[in-house]
Amino acid sequence: MAIKFVLNGQPVSVDLPGDTPLLWVLREGIGLTGTKFGCGVAACGACTIHLAGEPVRSCQTLLDDVAGQSVTTIEGVSGQAAQAVQAAWRELDVVQCGYCQSGQIMSAVGLLSTTPRPTDAEIDDKMGGNVCRCATYPRIRAAIHRAADMMEG
Amino acid sequence: MTVQTSRRGFLKGIAALSGVALVVGFDAKGALAAAPVGTLDLNPFVKIDGEGIVTVVLKHFEMGQGTSTGLATLVAEELDADWATLRTEFAPADGEKYQIVGFGVQMTGGSMSIWNSYMQYRQAGAAARAMLVEAAAAQWGVEPEAVTVEKGLLKAGDKSAGFGAFVAAAAALIPPESPPLKDPAAFSLIGKPDLKRRDNTNKTDGSAVFALDVTLPGMVHAVILRPDRPGSGLVSFDASGAMGMVGFLDAKALPNKAGVAVFARSTWTAIQARNAVTAQWDTSAAEARSTDRMVEEHLALVRGEPSYQVREGGDLSATTAALSGAVQVVEAEFTFPHLAHAPMEPLNCVIEPTETGGVRFHDGCQAPGITQGAVAHVLGLTPDKVEVNTVFAGGSFGRRANPTSDYHVEAAQAFALFGGKTPIKLVWTREDDIRGGYYRPMAAHRVKIGLDGDGKVVGWDHRLAVQSIMKGTPFEAFAVKDGVDGTSAEGVSDSHYAIPALSVGLSDWTSPLKVLWWRSVGHSHTGFAMEVAMDMAAKAAGQDPVAFRLALLEGDDPDRKRLAGVLRLVAEKSGWEKPAAPGRFRGVAVHKSFNTYVAQVAEISRSESGVIKIEKMTCAVDCGVVVNPDIVKAQMEGGIGFGLGAAMRNRITFTDGAVDQWNFPDYVPLRMGDIGDIDVHILSSVEAPTGVGEPGLPPSLPAVANAIAAATGDWPTHLPWSENGLSFGA
Numbered sequence: 001m002a003i004k005f006v007l008n009g010q011p012v013s014v015d016l017p018g019d020t021p022l023l024w025v026l027r028e029g030i031g032l033t034g035t036k037f038g039c040g041v042a043a044c045g046a047c048t049i050h051l052a053g054e055p056v057r058s059c060q061t062l063l064d065d066v067a068g069q070s071v072t073t074i075e076g077v078s079g080q081a082a083q084a085v086q087a088a089w090r091e092l093d094v095v096q097c098g099y100c101q102s103g104q105i106m107s108a109v110g111l112l113s114t115t116p117r118p119t120d121a122e123i124d125d126k127m128g129g130n131v132c133r134c135a136t137y138p139r140i141r142a143a144i145h146r147a148a149d150m151m152e153g
Numbered sequence: 154m155t156v157q158t159s160r161r162g163f164l165k166g167i168a169a170l171s172g173v174a175l176v177v178g179f180d181a182k183g184a185l186a187a188a189p190v191g192t193l194d195l196n197p198f199v200k201i202d203g204e205g206i207v208t209v210v211l212k213h214f215e216m217g218q219g220t221s222t223g224l225a226t227l228v229a230e231e232l233d234a235d236w237a238t239l240r241t242e243f244a245p246a247d248g249e250k251y252q253i254v255g256f257g258v259q260m261t262g263g264s265m266s267i268w269n270s271y272m273q274y275r276q277a278g279a280a281a282r283a284m285l286v287e288a289a290a291a292q293w294g295v296e297p298e299a300v301t302v303e304k305g306l307l308k309a310g311d312k313s314a315g316f317g318a319f320v321a322a323a324a325a326l327i328p329p330e331s332p333p334l335k336d337p338a339a340f341s342l343i344g345k346p347d348l349k350r351r352d353n354t355n356k357t358d359g360s361a362v363f364a365l366d367v368t369l370p371g372m373v374h375a376v377i378l379r380p381d382r383p384g385s386g387l388v389s390f391d392a393s394g395a396m397g398m399v400g401f402l403d404a405k406a407l408p409n410k411a412g413v414a415v416f417a418r419s420t421w422t423a424i425q426a427r428n429a430v431t432a433q434w435d436t437s438a439a440e441a442r443s444t445d446r447m448v449e450e451h452l453a454l455v456r457g458e459p460s461y462q463v464r465e466g467g468d469l470s471a472t473t474a475a476l477s478g479a480v481q482v483v484e485a486e487f488t489f490p491h492l493a494h495a496p497m498e499p500l501n502c503v504i505e506p507t508e509t510g511g512v513r514f515h516d517g518c519q520a521p522g523i524t525q526g527a528v529a530h531v532l533g534l535t536p537d538k539v540e541v542n543t544v545f546a547g548g549s550f551g552r553r554a555n556p557t558s559d560y561h562v563e564a565a566q567a568f569a570l571f572g573g574k575t576p577i578k579l580v581w582t583r584e585d586d587i588r589g590g591y592y593r594p595m596a597a598h599r600v601k602i603g604l605d606g607d608g609k610v611v612g613w614d615h616r617l618a619v620q621s622i623m624k625g626t627p628f629e630a631f632a633v634k635d636g637v638d639g640t641s642a643e644g645v646s647d648s649h650y651a652i653p654a655l656s657v658g659l660s661d662w663t664s665p666l667k668v669l670w671w672r673s674v675g676h677s678h679t680g681f682a683m684e685v686a687m688d689m690a691a692k693a694a695g696q697d698p699v700a701f702r703l704a705l706l707e708g709d710d711p712d713r714k715r716l717a718g719v720l721r722l723v724a725e726k727s728g729w730e731k732p733a734a735p736g737r738f739r740g741v742a743v744h745k746s747f748n749t750y751v752a753q754v755a756e757i758s759r760s761e762s763g764v765i766k767i768e769k770m771t772c773a774v775d776c777g778v779v780v781n782p783d784i785v786k787a788q789m790e791g792g793i794g795f796g797l798g799a800a801m802r803n804r805i806t807f808t809d810g811a812v813d814q815w816n817f818p819d820y821v822p823l824r825m826g827d828i829g830d831i832d833v834h835i836l837s838s839v840e841a842p843t844g845v846g847e848p849g850l851p852p853s854l855p856a857v858a859n860a861i862a863a864a865t866g867d868w869p870t871h872l873p874w875s876e877n878g879l880s881f882g883a
Contacts, residue, residue, distance in 0.1 A: 017399070024421035028374075033366035034359020036547075037420075038497055039583040043817035046497060074359035089357045093349055093783055096791055097217030098356030099363060099497040099547025124826030131822045133497045133548050134217045135794020138831050139787070 005066045007032075008076025018064035023047045025063050026073060034074035034102045038131065045130030048103035048110075049073050055110035057129075074102035081112040084147035092143045096134035104130050108144050117148050175201045175320040177281040177328060178210075179250070179273070185280045185328040198277035199228055201285075205305060205317030207234040209274075212244045212251035212259065213266040214519055215352065216496075216546040216553070217791070218846045219784035220266040222351045224274050226780055230342040231278030231335060234316075235305030241351060243543035246521035248536075259522035262554045262670070264747035264844020267780055271842050272334075279332035281323075288322035289314065337778065337839070346782045352545070363545050367503045367515040369576040373402060375567045376423045376580055378413040378430050382810040383590040384439035384665040386410040387432055394429030401426040405570040407563070410435075414567040420580050436810070440665045444595075444806040444813075448488055451597035451662055454618035455486070459658025461637045463646040464615075467656035475612025475654035479603025483693045485686055487600075487870045489678045490804030492593035492671055493820060498547020499586050504564045505576035511538025512568065514561060517546025519553035523627070527558035528565045550795065551670040555591060556626035587820050588812040592805050593671030594620040595662070598645075598682035603654075608694025610705070612654035615645050617682070620662045622670055640670065644679030644746060644851065649712040650687075650705040672795055673847040676746040680851025681800075681858070684742035685868050688859040698741050698859065699724045712750075715775050716743055718836055719752040722773035726834050727754035733863075737768065740859025742852040749848035750775040750836075751789070755856035759864045764882040767797060767828045767857055772849065774833065777840035785845050786833040792849025793831055798823025800854045802875045827881065 002013040007030070016029050021040075026032045026049070035058055038046030042057040049058045050072040051065075085108045088094075095101050104127070111118055111126040118126070123144055132140070176197040179185060200208040209228045215221040221241050229236050244251045248259040254269040282302055289307045290297040300309045305316055342348060355361040378390070390413045392404035400422035404415045413432055417423035442450075462469060476482055502516035511534055518524060518541045525536040532539075546553055564579040571577060581589065596619040603612040619641050623632035632639055637659060639646075646657045671677055691701035699720060706717040720743045724730070733739050736758050743752035756769040772789045779785055802821045806813045814820045854872075861879070862868040871877040 020421060024419060027366075028368075028419045028421070031368065032359075033362075033368075036363075036497070037365060037499065039817045040424075041583070041816050041818065044497070044583075044822075086357050090349065090353045093353055093787065095217070095350065095353050095356040096219070096787060097215075097497060097546065097548040098352060098361050099545075101356050102359050105357060127825040129824075131497065131817065131824065133495060133550070133795065133822060134791045135798065135823055136787075136791070137794065137823070137825045137828070138790055140825065 006070040022061040023058040046103040048106040084150040088143040088147040094139040175324045205315035208240045213261040216549040227274035228278035233302040246541035248522040260520035264846040284323040288319040372576040380434045382439040385434035390432035395426035440810040454660040455599035455616040460660040464657035472656040476603040483602040487598040489596040494550040494552035496548030500581040513540040524558040550672040590667040591669040594668035596678040600686040616658040640675045643675040673850040676851040680744040681854045684855030715750045719773040723752040727771035738864035742855035744851040748843040753852045753856040755860040757860045775836040777842040788845040789833045789849035793853040796850035796853045
């Protein structure tokens with residue numbers, strides 16, 4: 001039986017087994033590939049999406065888990081925090097290979113949505129689950145502070 | 154997304170869009186050439202269409218190192234193109250045309266992209282500019298000297314027009330043999346600190362396409378069941394557990410017995426099906442030793458007579474004599490574990506049949522020049538029948554350039570096994586990546602340094618043992634001379650310090666394990682041993698570590714001068730002359746690799762319980778003329794983070810030949826909070842540009858180790874540090 005949820009503001013209906021990880025539903029079932037596969041065990045954060053506004057790892061979120069709920073991916077993320085984060089990421093040229101950055105941005109947007117002026121310790125805590133093998137961490141930290149400045153505007 | 158795969162459709166698309174285009178590149182003899190699109194056998198580096206849109210063709214791939222921005226900068230600078238509308242595209246696989254200058258292979262690596270392209274791409278841009286100017290001058294009836302170019306606009310007096318107006322006329326001209334290049338003082342893009350990366354928008358909105366994002370109609374997904382002990386051969390397998398799984402398609406033995414290809418309708422189903430397949434392996438050819446024994450064997454090699462003397466003019470007997478006359482001798486042993494590259498995007502590629510009986514890859518392809526030959530051999534094709542559509546690569550750190558093109562060959566085998574008509578996406582899971590071999594080799598060093606009564610070095614006996622990366626690969630012919638793999642001891646064998654009686658002995662450790670270059674290759678261990686040993690010697694001599702090094706870098710030798718230059722700069726910028734703040738400890742290191750000179754000062758803190766925090770890294774780099782300063786800084790930051798993450802926590806270990814680690818939970822990567830600020834300073838230089846992707850790494854490890862020694866009195870010479878008595882905190 002098809003499972004219904006709201007994806008990036010639009011209702012969708014997916015006819016896949018309910019125990020399929022949302023990551024693979026998004027990438028191969030629906031074709032939204034901005035959400036990345038990095039480890040499959042919630043240890044790298046590359047697959048971070050928002051479920052009911054909260055950052056979660058989509059590789060450990062099953063399709064059943066999102067029935068009737070609202071899912072947001074990098075392709076659909078919007079609002080003041082998202083705009084500020086993406087603008088700051090571009091202003092500071094955070095990206096290198098870029099593969100982890102969808103997840104980094106989704107985590108950063110989640111952080112700033114609840115903590116508009118995070119300390120370094122709060123950034124370390126909330127971003128600690130997002131791995132960047134290019135080690136763009138100093139720029140991610142700077143970009144989150146810059147985004148916070150932009151939001152205060 | 155779906156990739157447009159018809160080549161005919163692509164060309165038609167160009168024609169319909171613009172009707173006409175000017176392409177500038179180099180012909181088979183390396184001479185500048187130009188033509189209307191598709192009419193001459195040349196390798197385009199620059200294409201300008203009838204709308205005036207400039208496209209730079211990238212012979213190097215983009216793994217995050219910034220080359221797509223760098224090569225575009227070189228062309229745009231000389232062409233005076235409009236940076237805002239300029240486009241880039243990755244070159245097709247064509248080893249004749251897009252090889253590394255002077256290297257003969259189409260690939261990206263060795264921190265070579267910018268320096269080997271620096272003149273080539275500037276010349277292509279300058280030639281296109283000269284031809285457009287000549288065409289405009291002829292049409293306007295003015296001298297070429299009267300025509301100026303700015304941001305894609307040609308002007309003379311009251312006349313002005315974009316590039317598009319003249320591409321047809323320019324394409325009919327003979328390109329200048331050696332177009333005039335700008336005086337560096339006139340550069341407006343090269344060296345500009347605030348020029349943005351060209352890939353910073355699509356990599357922040359999810360639209361950048363990596364190979365894992367490529368979907369083709371009818372595509373089948375494959376993963377490979379691999380042995381626990383690398384090098385084992387498949388005896389038999391049982392896929393009955395996967396039968397009946399919805400979406401499972403087939404399971405077949407790879408022809409070389411390296412594994413079982415599991416085919417399914419989706420990646421997730423393929424992974425699930427693989428979990429249900431069992432296999433028996435013949436382990437007779439596989440590595441059977443455990444890590445402890447491997448370490449002992451490496452140490453035994455460096456404690457014994459070396460197989461090779463790799464220092465030019467080095468003489469072990471002379472060194473031994475010098476050491477016997479020394480007032481004191483500093484001795485140290487170093488060990489380095491096997492390491493995985495673990496790029497964020499797991500290895501994967503898509504292979505499909507072409508209309509001409511060949512195959513086409515969609516891949517973040519680091520070495521098309523290797524892939525073409527390796528895949529052609531497996532499929533019985535000629536190399537030109539192996540096409541490559543290069544897309545963004547989610548990191549590499551060396552892993553995607555493999556002398557055997559391993560994952561492309563696996564994909565080709567899977568493609569053939571499935572019938573050779575169906576597009577196949579082969580995916581490595583993170584477990585395949587961590588457990589699948591091609592590691593940075595384990596290494597050991599043993600160093601004895603003799604000092605006289607004044608604390609001067611009188612002799613240096615350096616021995617190292619490591620498995621050769623190059624032996625047994627197609628690169629052996631040029632990388633191995635008289636039995637010596639030059640990458641094994643690089644960074645020690647060619648040290649520029651004025652060390653009297655320096656001898657460098659190398660012994661190969663041998664194993665069926667597959668090893669591979671890992672960001673900075675041999676320098677990833679030699680820089681550490683060299684610079685920690687240097688610090689030990691400075692301490693024994695009772696001298697300041699910076700002053701001790703500078704004394705060995707005096708004179709007019711250009712390498713010494715440049716090493717001393719970055720060392721002085723990092724000392725100044727880190728405030729080395731002043732004592733460290735209370736509770737803070739500093740260490741310094743300097744190292745040349747890939748013709749780039751980097752010095753770093755690490756500042757750490759240590760809690761009462763002994764937990765170490767890397768608070769700040771200060772870095773000075775001399776890489777000649779700087780094309781993109783912010784990208785140079787980013788590469789220093791990345792090299793430092795990549796190296797220190799490994800030094801703190803990473804190791805691949807073996808129990809009876811089987812890999813112990815499986816995924817990021819037990820191969821823990823550097824995370825936010827592990828290191829503090831990184832402050833990079835670029836030395837101003839007019840020397841030719843050199844690479845930056847790797848050279849930031851080698852000095853970072855010894856700088857931190859030397860800071861740790863400043864705090865504890867002991868140098869942590871066995872890596873990774875967290876497995877050898879140290880703990881790190883955020």
